[in-house]
Amino acid sequence: MKLFHKDIIVWILIILFVILLFIIYEQKNDRYIKLEKNQPETKQFDPVVAKKTKKLVQEAAQHGISVVITEKFRTKKEQNELYAQGRTASGNIVTYAKGGESYHNYGLAVDYALKNDNGEIIWNTSYDGNNNGQADWFEVADLAKELGFEWGGDWRNPDFPHLQMDFGLSIRQLQDGLRPKHNQNKTE
Ligand SMILES: [Zn+2]
Known part of the structure; x- marks a missing residue:
């Protein structure tokens, strides 16, 4: 029993x-x-990332900062070309990610820069165009983080222009075909 x-x-x-x-x-x-296996690469910018990016640009403008989005979606081929730079091709190393290893390859990342008073795009992280004693670059990073972005400047190998949202997905999961599913009611 x-x-x-x-x-x-x-x-x-x-x-x-x-x-x-x-x-x-x-x-x-x-x-x-x-996604189905062997489905061709979709060149799609994630709708939530798109919305938050737009909001970031607007909020920065309210702080007197002109933000320029220099990069959004990047194909795996473009990523491999970028990876070659400073390694097998000329130039400086600009990325540690090969094709498929960057959130840009899944439409989940953007790169930003600033526009100065002369209308030039600059990557000067100490520029203080709104004269508030704080570097505009880091003000933008803080605004982005409040909107839910992860900032590349916080990484061990810092990537200062880079912002991404992973929605809990690792690169490995994205490579396996998983993508964020956005419920319209939940995105706000
Ligand atoms: Zn980037």
């Missing part, structure tokens, strides 16, 4: 575990979509 009870408990635990796995799987399904 005792043995019988133990078996029942083991089975109940197994069933509960399966139910739990199912719930986790369903939640993941609700947040992400999975």
Whole structure:
């Protein structure tokens, strides 16, 4: 009899575990979509990233800072060409990511720069165009972080112009075809 009870408990635990796995799987399904294998690369800028980028430019303007978005989506081929720069091609190293290893390749990243009073695009991180004693570059980074962006300037190998949103997806998961699924009601 005792043995019988133990078996029942083991089975109940197994069933509960399966139910739990199912719930986790369903939640993941609700947040992400999975692309078909071998589907051609979609050159799509993520709609939420697009919206937040627009908001960032507007908010920066309210602070007297003119932000220029210099890069959005980048194809894997373009990423590989960029990776070659400073390695097998001339120039300085500008990225540590090969094709498929950057959030730019999935429309989830942007690069910014500033526009000075002469209308020139600048990458000067100490420029203080709005004369408030703070470098505009870092003010923009702070605004971006408030909007939910991760800033490349916080990385061990800093990438100061870079902003990205991963929506909980690693590069590995993106390479496997997972993409953020945006519920219109949840994006605000
Ligand atoms: Zn970037």
